[in-house]
Amino acid sequence: MQQAAWMSGYQHATNFATAFRRRYGCSPGELRDASLTASRHCA
Numbered sequence: 001m002q003q004a005a006w007m008s009g010y011q012h013a014t015n016f017a018t019a020f021r022r023r024y025g026c027s028p029g030e031l032r033d034a035s036l037t038a039s040r041h042c043a
Contacts, residue, residue, distance in 0.1 A: 001028050 005016030020028050 004028065 001017065002013045005011075005013040008016055010016040010019070017027055024031065026034070
């Protein structure tokens, strides 16, 4: 997540995660986990 934060212009991953949660309603990790779970159910 640090790299995503840096590439998005944030110096700290926590600031990126806070902005992400405000925008999308979940943390980057929660989105990642949901994506992994969904992809396991696709054949």
